[in-house]
Amino acid sequence: MGEALAAIDLSASFGTHKVLHHVSLQMPANCVTAIIGPPGSGKSTFIRCLNRLHETVPRATMSGTVLLGDEDVYRMDAITARQKIGMVFAQPNPFPTMSIFENVAMGIQLRDGKRQTYLSEEVERALVIANLWSEVKDRLKESSSKLSAGQQQRLCIARALALQPAVLLMDEPASVLDPFSTLRIEELIDELKDRYTIVIVTHNLQQAARVADRTAFFLAGEMIEQGTTTELFTTPNDKRTEDYVTGRFG
Amino acid sequence: MGKQRIHLGELLFLTCIIGSGAVIILMMGLVVMQLLVHAWPAIWRFGPAVLWTAKWQPEHQIFGLWPFIFATVSSSAIGVFLASVIGTATAIIISRIRIRWLRIFSSGLVQWLALIPSVVFGLWGIKFVAPMLSLLIGMQNITKRSMLVDVEGLFLTGLTLAAMLLPTIVAVTRETLIAVPQSLIEGALALGATVNEATIKVVLPYARRGIFGAVFLALGRALGETVAVVMVIGSQPKLAVTLFTKTDTLTSLLATKWNHMSGFYSQSILFEAGFLLFILTFIFYAVARIYVPRSITAARLQLW
Ligand SMILES: Nc1ncnc2c1ncn2[C@@H]1O[C@H](COP(=O)(O)OP(=O)(O)OP(=O)(O)O)[C@@H](O)[C@H]1O
Ligand SMILES: [Mg+2]
Numbered sequence: 001m002g003e004a005l006a007a008i009d010l011s012a013s014f015g016t017h018k019v020l021h022h023v024s025l026q027m028p029a030n031c032v033t034a035i036i037g038p039p040g041s042g043k044s045t046f047i048r049c050l051n052r053l054h055e056t057v058p059r060a061t062m063s064g065t066v067l068l069g070d071e072d073v074y075r076m077d078a079i080t081a082r083q084k085i086g087m088v089f090a091q092p093n094p095f096p097t098m099s100i101f102e103n104v105a106m107g108i109q110l111r112d113g114k115r116q117t118y119l120s121e122e123v124e125r126a127l128v129i130a131n132l133w134s135e136v137k138d139r140l141k142e143s144s145s146k147l148s149a150g151q152q153q154r155l156c157i158a159r160a161l162a163l164q165p166a167v168l169l170m171d172e173p174a175s176v177l178d179p180f181s182t183l184r185i186e187e188l189i190d191e192l193k194d195r196y197t198i199v200i201v202t203h204n205l206q207q208a209a210r211v212a213d214r215t216a217f218f219l220a221g222e223m224i225e226q227g228t229t230t231e232l233f234t235t236p237n238d239k240r241t242e243d244y245v246t247g248r249f250g
Numbered sequence: 251m252g253k254q255r256i257h258l259g260e261l262l263f264l265t266c267i268i269g270s271g272a273v274i275i276l277m278m279g280l281v282v283m284q285l286l287v288h289a290w291p292a293i294w295r296f297g298p299a300v301l302w303t304a305k306w307q308p309e310h311q312i313f314g315l316w317p318f319i320f321a322t323v324s325s326s327a328i329g330v331f332l333a334s335v336i337g338t339a340t341a342i343i344i345s346r347i348r349i350r351w352l353r354i355f356s357s358g359l360v361q362w363l364a365l366i367p368s369v370v371f372g373l374w375g376i377k378f379v380a381p382m383l384s385l386l387i388g389m390q391n392i393t394k395r396s397m398l399v400d401v402e403g404l405f406l407t408g409l410t411l412a413a414m415l416l417p418t419i420v421a422v423t424r425e426t427l428i429a430v431p432q433s434l435i436e437g438a439l440a441l442g443a444t445v446n447e448a449t450i451k452v453v454l455p456y457a458r459r460g461i462f463g464a465v466f467l468a469l470g471r472a473l474g475e476t477v478a479v480v481m482v483i484g485s486q487p488k489l490a491v492t493l494f495t496k497t498d499t500l501t502s503l504l505a506t507k508w509n510h511m512s513g514f515y516s517q518s519i520l521f522e523a524g525f526l527l528f529i530l531t532f533i534f535y536a537v538a539r540i541y542v543p544r545s546i547t548a549a550r551l552q553l554w
Pocket of ligand 2: 043044045171
């Protein structure tokens with residue numbers, strides 16, 4: 001089951017360049033929260049703070065609190081945090097030297113050790129949830145680079161889900177995909193939210209409107225406004241939000 | 251008029267390119283021809299047996315090349331093995347340095363070290379490593395009269411070659427390592443991999459062709475290395491029965507004997523040794539060519 005994620009007073013920098021200023025945001029359990037905003041507004045940096053990937057960048061620093069349920073993400077081990085909070089990137093990035101099976105098994109093997117009797121079961125489960133099983137079940141040993149871009153992205157989703165995380169972070173997961181593959185990813189997100197808390201960054205306002213229960217608007221490293229998606233799109237409180245969602249902005 | 255001139259220029263350009271290309275190919279062909287022509291009497295007279303004959307007695311017209319083939323391949327293997335293991339590890343460390351100026355400094359340093367002439371490494375081997383090795387081994391044989399023993403031979407040559415090859419292997423490997431997409435590394439980290447696990451499971455497999463290629467290119471260079479080898483191999487034309495027996499490689503044989511051997515077949519056999527070297531390096535170059543990404547081969551071959 002998904003768990004609620006909360007960012008409290010989050011700030012982040014690259015060296016001396018501050019890119020995120022005191023952002024607080026609740027991401028309720030089993031909800032899809034969309035993060036929208038113009039390029040460079042700090043959306044990626046924000047979600048990369050949530051799974052502690054931000055700190056792997058040289059000279060990157062952050063402050064503030066991230067809570068998963070009632071646990072402080074920055075008090076647990078970074079590895080554990082990343083196992084509980086999965087991530088899917090904009091560019092599909094399956095490991096090209098590994099087979100389809102190995103890609104999905106990777107997280108489990110890192111966590112539980114090499115040979116586990118339940119490994120193939122778990123891999124199948126993850127691929128089924130990611131709606132990829134029927135397409136790859138006969139070619140699990142083939143290289144992951146032989147899949148189409150859309151399939152690769154679903155493989156990356158399966159790879160993240162194999163660890164049974166509480167949260168799935170997606171950074172523009174459909175930005176390089178064709179409309180059909182995008183639709184499949186959106187349908188998948190809809191199915192997944194029963195089981196996972198989902199945070200999705202998107203440039204595409206229609207996409208946010210289609211998939212998200214709640215939406216937050218970022219601008220220049222600040223969280224300007226948040227609310228249910230309907231509220232934010234129809235009756236925004238802030239002028240800047242209104243400009244952005246009506247397309248009068250950037 | 252203008253049209254005419256462009257036409258003429260193009261023609262001239264084309265002639266130059268084709269001409270110089272032809273000259274190069276012709277010259278290479280001539281070199282190989284020369285080698286073969288001069289080696290032919292020995293090949294004809296002694297047959298393939300020279301490849302496995304271990305005796306080298308020019309005064310009795312006995313010419314076995316096996317000791318030199320063996321020394322060439324085994325000293326290169328020792329050198330390349332040591333350099334690959336240490337070099338890959340070093341490249342991983344360098345590619346992971348997070349401090350910008352240190353990263354730039356160290357990669358520059360390595361590339362510069364790769365340009366140091368091999369004779370310097372030979373000097374280092376004989377003047378610095380040899381006495382230390384000699385002392386180390388001498389201390390174990392304390393019963394012997396002298397503390398200092400001779401250490402010239404395959405092992406010292408291997409060490410010297412390793413030192414010489416190390417910077418190149420580090421430089422090439424580092425290049426292939428930093429070419430691994432950051433998104434793959436982050437993909438692994440996001441699955442709960444440590445940086446080490448990401449390196450072993452994702453980075454090294456992705457870079458394996460480049461690393462393999464670097465190793466084979468280094469092997470080609472080790473096989474052909476002459477000056478540094480002459481300084482540390484001991485220069486005795488006999489089969490190395492231990493790692494510390496003075497011996498000769500094909501290259502050191504050629505470099506040290508061409509002036510001292512007279513007689514028709516003595517000369518001819520040296521050309522045959524040269525021809526063998528030519529074939530050996532060709533084999534390893536071909537393997538390297540298959541494995542190294544093309545761009546890296548091209549860049550590195552200019553450097554070498
Ligand atoms: N690795 C980095 N090093 C230095 N600065 C960075 C780095 N990554 C991002 N930035 C800077 O941080 C700011 C926010 O970037 P971020 O990627 O979070 O924006 P974004 O909202 O995700 O943009 P986009 O919509 O284009 O993906 C930008 O000004 C960017 O230049
Ligand atoms: Mg982004």
